[in-house]
Amino acid sequence: MVDDVFDEVGLKVENLHASYGAVEVLRGLDFEVPAKNVSVILGANGAGKTTTLRAICNMCNTSGTVTLGDRDISRTGTAEIVRQGMVHVPQGRGTFPELSTMDNLMVGAYTRKDNEIKDDVDRWFEIFPVLGERSSQMAGSLSGGEQQMLAVARALMARPRLLLLDEPSLGLAPLIIEDLFDRFITLNKETGLTMLIVEQNANLALDMADYAYVIESGEIALHGTSDQLKNDPAVQEAYLGA
Amino acid sequence: MTWNFDILPDFIFNGLSLGAIYGTVALALVLIFKATTLINFATGELAMLGAFLVYVLHMEQGLWLWLSMLIAMALSAGLGILIERSLTRPFDPSDHLPVVLITLGLFLILNAVAGDIWNYQVRILSNPFGKFPSWVPSVGGDRFIEVFGSRLKYQSIGIWVTLALALFILGLILNKTKAGLAFRAVSSNVESARLVGVHTGRTLGFGWAIASAFGTLGAVLVAPQLGGVNPNMMATILIYALAGAALGGLDSLGGAVLGGILVGLIQAVLVTWGGVVVFGQLYMSILQLAAAFVIILITLLFRPSGLFGTRRVERV
Numbered sequence: 338m339v340d341d342v343f344d345e346v347g348l349k350v351e352n353l354h355a356s357y358g359a360v361e362v363l364r365g366l367d368f369e370v371p372a373k374n375v376s377v378i379l380g381a382n383g384a385g386k387t388t389t390l391r392a393i394c395n396m397c398n399t400s401g402t403v404t405l406g407d408r409d410i411s412r413t414g415t416a417e418i419v420r421q422g423m424v425h426v427p428q429g430r431g432t433f434p435e436l437s438t439m440d441n442l443m444v445g446a447y448t449r450k451d452n453e454i455k456d457d458v459d460r461w462f463e464i465f466p467v468l469g470e471r472s473s474q475m476a477g478s479l480s481g482g483e484q485q486m487l488a489v490a491r492a493l494m495a496r497p498r499l500l501l502l503d504e505p506s507l508g509l510a511p512l513i514i515e516d517l518f519d520r521f522i523t524l525n526k527e528t529g530l531t532m533l534i535v536e537q538n539a540n541l542a543l544d545m546a547d548y549a550y551v552i553e554s555g556e557i558a559l560h561g562t563s564d565q566l567k568n569d570p571a572v573q574e575a576y577l578g579a
Numbered sequence: 580m581t582w583n584f585d586i587l588p589d590f591i592f593n594g595l596s597l598g599a600i601y602g603t604v605a606l607a608l609v610l611i612f613k614a615t616t617l618i619n620f621a622t623g624e625l626a627m628l629g630a631f632l633v634y635v636l637h638m639e640q641g642l643w644l645w646l647s648m649l650i651a652m653a654l655s656a657g658l659g660i661l662i663e664r665s666l667t668r669p670f671d672p673s674d675h676l677p678v679v680l681i682t683l684g685l686f687l688i689l690n691a692v693a694g695d696i697w698n699y700q701v702r703i704l705s706n707p708f709g710k711f712p713s714w715v716p717s718v719g720g721d722r723f724i725e726v727f728g729s730r731l732k733y734q735s736i737g738i739w740v741t742l743a744l745a746l747f748i749l750g751l752i753l754n755k756t757k758a759g760l761a762f763r764a765v766s767s768n769v770e771s772a773r774l775v776g777v778h779t780g781r782t783l784g785f786g787w788a789i790a791s792a793f794g795t796l797g798a799v800l801v802a803p804q805l806g807g808v809n810p811n812m813m814a815t816i817l818i819y820a821l822a823g824a825a826l827g828g829l830d831s832l833g834g835a836v837l838g839g840i841l842v843g844l845i846q847a848v849l850v851t852w853g854g855v856v857v858f859g860q861l862y863m864s865i866l867q868l869a870a871a872f873v874i875i876l877i878t879l880l881f882r883p884s885g886l887f888g889t890r891r892v893e894r895v
Contacts, residue, residue, distance in 0.1 A: 394774070396770070396773075415773045415774065416773050416776050416777060416778050416779070417776075419774070419775060419776030420776055424774070424775070425774050426774075427770065427771065427774060431768060431770065431771035431774065432768075432771070433763070433764050433767035433768050433771060433772075434767060434768070435763070435766070435767045435889070436763055436764065436767055440760060440763070440764075443760060444760050444761065444763075444764045444772070444775055444777070445775050447757070447760070447761060447764075447775050447776050447777055448775070448776035491775065492775075495775060495776065
């Protein structure tokens, strides 16, 4: 794989608030995603994990400061943030069901103006051969695992510097999840792509992440390196099923 | 009852050519519906305004008819972009009522403005397909050819060829251009489109532009059948187009065209020719309009997604 595609960049979030109507979901989050690292956000249902990713991308009412690299993106529109190098794979994959696999990838490169787009398609077809086999098939007809691969490949078509993944394991069979996470690790090791992953499957997430945050009721309850959290009795009890 | 089969081809040809026009207007409706799940009730009046632009450019200013049509389609497209930007984008897209009310208001305003400028008399607009061009060898008359003992009008052939060409160009725009890809992405999933960097507002404006141009094309093609242009010309056409769009499936472009053609056929064959069979004479009936509502009703009752639309499956 080519490894000079992705630049390093970090994400810094300060005092992030978010609300849906009158309901405040995030109550002042502070966290950082160091460049070239994989960070993970853990938490129970309704803790605000998905909202955190949505708030970072300005998809809901927010206040606070979000810095990508050295740029303040707190007031940048969702579509414009992609051009700043951060791409979000939403929960439930968010593929375009009526578009072919190929068109899904092409639209992923919407922000690019270079002439290496076809090369990138070939590259992701090589890494996810099943997508190549299904290139003219409508995305809606792919299986859950294939759609998740497509969603990730589509996000990577934008050549992001930072990738946000919202529960990539949701609805997938355990073997497929393992395969997918192996690919994430490879991607991070080989390209240095920074990732922030929201995950309910805490075992899996802590195994691959460098750093982890635990969200409870819209606040960061705990944070530390993956090893620290794995050995934390509270985390073990609440999230690791120990 | 007399089964008057020898005049049936006449009715079929007529139904197919009116249906093609309904299909063109239905396409304008569906283009916007696909992207916004919104019925643009101003579609017909925008098209009417486009037809009047052709009237001004061609009949008053003496420009070549086809050039006038192209200019009018381009101006309609610009107006579509302007309306999207100023009247629909400021509103929350998930809340349909305000925007539907706006398109209804626009319907009334455009109709009144056109009425004020041109009053409500029918004004003759040249038929782009009145006579066969002189280079076509004559095989019947200069306005029709004989098929199955009936007259197939040059006008009908012209409408079909124009629609086929317009569909081909639309296909190229949607499938081969970046803006077309973005439009299909927005139609499929707005939020995901934003997440890959598509500016959804501009892309919807693009959809409004194409839809308005298609509407204008439909209005110019239908004008000769109505005796010319007038501010109310599109009111019933819009209802037939809505019936066609509902029948074909509100989110299917191909379905809109086929649905429009089917509505034209149902009108011509079931209602009009059927009337001749039952009453023994041509009985121009208001039932044509009622038939459109019956089609909408039956479709919504038995197949709400239409013949070619996506069935919405709620997974709980």
